[in-house]
Amino acid sequence: MEETITIEKICMLAGKIMLVSGAETNRVEDTMNRIASSLGVKNPQSYATPTGINFSVDVAATTNSLRILKRSTDLHKIAEVNDVSRKLTAGSIPIHEAFRQLKAIERENSEYPAWVQIIAAALVSGCFTIMFGGTWEDFLPALIAGALGFTGMLTFERVVEIRFLAEFFGAFLIGASAYLFVSMGFGNALNMVIIGAVMPLVPGLHITNAIRDLMSGHLVSGLSKGVEAMLTAFAIGAGVAIIYAFV
């Protein structure tokens, strides 16, 4: 009995970290099942959606469930959980050691400090302006607007719990600063500056992940991720459109 509880705990913990870090539901379920099978469970049942996990060791056994409220993208943690699960499946570490490592991964901070991410967002913004056919005159304004928008989103996210509002606010900052820059003669194509600068906020990954989930038969996750992506895109579009409405 003691061991069964541990198997469930370790599977739930691994699944939770992966889901919170933005792994596809397919991968989450696969990892949980693999860990369970390697610990001798014959028929593990796992069901993951973006907002929660269900897991039981057998069809009629007690089911454990876990609610997930906050999600972000943290590939570093996915890689580490994958590593632990691989070691556990290979039998090179015992179960309590794996559990301890997973706990440590859960507590870890993100791989990069906020200022590095802001610089990255700025560079991404500038580069996308060029990739989408903007001129070099638009590079610097996009870079600065992108950095401002991303910083605004990060700070606002700490104050307000609702993510869409933070994205709305970030997009609003981008629109306002881009408009100011262009009207001052710093950069010439407003549209190009904005499109580059909003790229770090745009939910491109969620759209693609949603369709991938739908295609692999994870209908619930696919639909909910798609809706999340739509809402984010709407928040960004609306944040920028306020600027267009006033000029």
Next chain:
Amino acid sequence: MVITQLITSFIAASGFGILFNAPRNSLIQCGLVGMFGWILYYFLVERGMDVVPATIFAAILVALLSHICSRYYKMPIIIFNVSGIIPLVPGGIAYNAMRHFVENDYYTAIQLSTQVILLAGGIAIGLMFSEVVNQVVRKVGRLRG
């Protein structure tokens, strides 16, 4: 012109790697995967191919390169996939579509949204295709072995 595209797409893909908290030792690979995918897309579109098939081919290339990287560096494929696919993702069009919705220009907005769905579907098909090929290769290998 091509060199500019190479450099900017490399920086964009590895920059997104940082935004997604990819492991430090995978950033350069992420950038390279993104760069090759974008350059293939760029060439195909320059040669007059439609954006949707061009995206599918580029996504297939990204997925193949990611597979190679994940095998070689023993990391989950999602790390390379996600950052590498970013230049192809229709984020800009998605934003544009929403902007037109908010501005009451529904006609353009629907057109753009349809394009977003098609492009996202194209990316998904490209990624799935290489996964399927990978599975088939593995299964055939097992049958023979």
